[in-house]
Amino acid sequence: MAPAWSNTTVASYDCLIEPAQTVELGTPVSGLLEHVTVKRGDKITRNEVLANLESHVEQTAAELAHYKSQLNGPTELAQSKIEFSQRKFERRHDLAQAQLMAKQDSDDAESELQQAQAELTEAKENREVARLDYLHEMSQLNLRTIRSPFDGVVVDQMMWPGEIVEPGATKHAVLKIAQLNPLRVRVVMPLRAFGDVHVGTGASVASEIEPNTPYSAKVTSVDRIVDAASGTFVVFMDLPNPKLDLPAGVKCKAALRN
Template structure:
C-alpha cells in the first residue's frame, strides 16, 4: 500500500511531537529528582593493588632457598626465602652460649663468701691484739676484690647477652619475610645465585597487596567538591560487568590536572577472598 505525501507528512509530524513530549517529560523528572541525573554519571577508573613492592635482603650472600613461587598467596611475616647463613648461625650459637655462662659469677660469689669469713676472723683477732692490723686490712682488701670480681662477672654476662642479641639480629637479616598479606607477582632470583644489595638484581621477589584493592577514579573538574572522604562509590570491573562492588573514598587529589581538566579520587575496595580482579579498567559511579 502506498501512502500519499500528505499522509506521510502527518505521520512524521506526529512522531516528532511524541518525541518532544517524551523529552519534556524526562526533563521534568530530572529537574524534580536531580539525584537520578547524578546516579547515571559514570567515570573511568582502574582497579590496582594497594601496593606492589620488590623485596630482597639487606645483606649479601648466596641464595639458599626460595619457599614460594609465582601466584602463591602469602601471609604477613611468612618466610619467603633465605640466604646461606651457616657462619652467622655458628656465631649466634657461640654468643648465646657465652650469654648463659654462670661459672664466673658463681666463682666470684664463692670467693666473696670465703673472704667474708676470713675477714671476720682476722678482724676479731686484730681487735683482741692477737693479729696485726695489717693482716686484718689484707683480708678486707681480698673481700672487696672478690666483690668487684662479681660485678665484673655480671657485666661480662650482660655484654655477652647484648652480643647475642646483635648476632641474632644479623642472622635474621638473612631471612626474607613478607611485609603484608598478598600474592607473589614474580620471582627474579633462584637458589644458588649471589645476592648483593644495590646490584643489578636487587630483589628476589615481587609482591602485591590485594586486600584492600585501590581504585583510581578519574573525574572531570566540574565534579570537584562532589565526592568527599568516607563516601562510597559503586565499581563495576570491565571483565565482570554483571558484578558491582562498593568501595569507600580514601583520598582525593586537591590539585587539578590543567592539561586534561581532571582530578583523581582513590577508593579502597575490600578484597578478603582475593577474588576481585586487579589491573583492569572499570566504571565507577557515585
C-alpha cells in the first residue's frame, strides 16, 4: 500500500472504510450440505471451492454421460459398413455396366451403401448428443459447488455440514464473504464542496486505528443528488489494500489533493 501524497491538501472530511463488496453465497439447487472448507476470518481466492452439497448421484450421472460421449464402437461399425458396402456396390455396378449382372442387384448394393452412410451420420449425431448430455450433467454437478467470486475473506458462516440448503428459504446462504482489495471509502461532504471533487481526484485517507499512517485513494464516484435534510452528498473512493492489512468497518479522515 502506497503512502499518501505529501503536497498541500484541502480540508479533511469524515469517512468510513467499507469492503468493496459483501456477498452471501448459496446454491440455486436444494441438497444436503456436505463440506465447508473455510471458516470465519479465512482469506480466500477467486474460484476457490468454499463448500459443496452431497452430489454422489450427480457425479455418477456425469461419469456415465462422459463414458457414453467417448464411445467409438457405433461410429467405427458404421464406417466399416460403408467401406464394405462401397466395395460391394463398385463390383456390382461394374458387372451391371458390362451386362453381366441384373441392374436391380446394382441398385440394391447402392441402397445398402446409402443406408450405411445414414447409419454413420446417426452414430455421429448420437455421439454429439451424448457430449451435450455430459456438459449438461457437469453443469448440474457444478451447481452443487460454491466457489468464491473474488479474492477476499470469509465474514460469517450461516450453515453447517448436515443442514439442508433450500433456495428461496429464509435461511439459504451458506457463507458471507467480503472483498477487501480494494477497499471502498465512503466520504460524506458538505454541499459547499459540491463541484470541487471529481472522478479520478486523489486523496489521503487515515483510519482511526492508524491515524498517523495515511494511504492513497482515488475518487471513483460522486453522488449527483444532495441530501436536502443534512445538506451533504456522498463521494466514494477506492483504497488499494493488497496485503489486507487495513480492516474494513472503521472510521477515517479523508483529505482531497489539490
